[in-house]
Amino acid sequence: MGTLAFAVTGGAKIYDSPSGPITAFRDLDLEVARGEVVSLLGPSGCGKSTLLRIVAGLDHLSEGELDVPKRPDGRAAAGIVFQDAHLLPWLDVRENVGLGLRYRANRGIGSSEVDRLLEVLGLAALADAMPRELSGGQAQRVAIARTIVTAPPLLLLDEPFAALDPLTRRTLQDWLRDIRSLLDLTVVLVTHDVDEALHLGDRVALLRGGDRGITATWDVAELDRDDAALGDARRELLDRYATDPLAQIDGLVA
Numbered sequence: 001m002g003t004l005a006f007a008v009t010g011g012a013k014i015y016d017s018p019s020g021p022i023t024a025f026r027d028l029d030l031e032v033a034r035g036e037v038v039s040l041l042g043p044s045g046c047g048k049s050t051l052l053r054i055v056a057g058l059d060h061l062s063e064g065e066l067d068v069p070k071r072p073d074g075r076a077a078a079g080i081v082f083q084d085a086h087l088l089p090w091l092d093v094r095e096n097v098g099l100g101l102r103y104r105a106n107r108g109i110g111s112s113e114v115d116r117l118l119e120v121l122g123l124a125a126l127a128d129a130m131p132r133e134l135s136g137g138q139a140q141r142v143a144i145a146r147t148i149v150t151a152p153p154l155l156l157l158d159e160p161f162a163a164l165d166p167l168t169r170r171t172l173q174d175w176l177r178d179i180r181s182l183l184d185l186t187v188v189l190v191t192h193d194v195d196e197a198l199h200l201g202d203r204v205a206l207l208r209g210g211d212r213g214i215t216a217t218w219d220v221a222e223l224d225r226d227d228a229a230l231g232d233a234r235r236e237l238l239d240r241y242a243t244d245p246l247a248q249i250d251g252l253v254a
C-alpha cells in the first residue's frame, strides 16, 4: 500500500441511548491509501454513516484509534458530501461552490480556482444558474464541487447518488470516475448498491456492524466492467448478504 490517507485501528462506536448502549460497530480496522477509492458497503444501520462522520471529525470513536491528517487549525482534513445537496437557494452555482473558500483555513485559494474547478468538472455552463434551476444530478455535482474546491486530502461521500434516478445515477458515477482520475482524489464512498461499489471502488469493503467491523474486502482496481472476476466478486458480495436476513441491499437477487 502507498502512503496512508487515514487508518482506523480496533475502532468501536457505542452510542448511549435511553434503552441502553447501541454498538454501531466494533473491531473495525481500515487503511486507505492516498489516491485510492474505497467503497464502503453494508446493510442499513451497520454504521457506515457513523464511520464517515468519525473520519470527518464530526464524531469520535468510543474505542480504538483514528489516524487522519489534520488541517493547521486542528480540524480533520476531510470533506464530506451527503445524499442531499443542501445548496443555498439564494446563491448561484459559482457562489455556492465558492462557499468553502470563506473559511479561514482555505483563504489561500482564490475565486479563479472556483471557475477553474467548474471548468474541470464540466459545470462551467451552470456557473450563473440558481439552485432551483438545477436538476437533482446537477445539484449533486455542485455539492461535490463545493467540497472539492477546498482541496481536502480526503473526500467522503455518504450515499451521494441515492436520491437520483437510475440513468442520472449512472451518469454521475461515470463523472465521478473521470474527476477522480483528473484530480487524483482519495475517496471513501458509502453505498448499499453493489454495482456502484464495484464500478467506482478500487477496493470494496463490507461493513457488518454490531459486534463486528469490516468483515471482507475485494480488490477490484484492475478489473474492467466486463471482467469475469468482477462478476465473481459481485456474486460473492451478494451471497454474503443473502446469508443475513436483515440485510437490505440494491441489486440483491432473492
Ligand code: ADP
Pocket (backbone or CB within 6 Å): 015, 016, 017, 022, 023, 024, 042, 043, 044, 045, 046, 047, 048, 049, 050, 051
Ligand atoms: P448506516 O449508515 O450504515 O445506515 P448508521 O451509521 O446511521 O448506519 O447507524 C449505525 C447504528 O448506530 C444504528 O443502529 C443507529 O441506530 C445507531 N445510531 C446512529 N446515530 C446514533 C445516535 N446519534 N444515537 C444513537 N444511536 C445512533
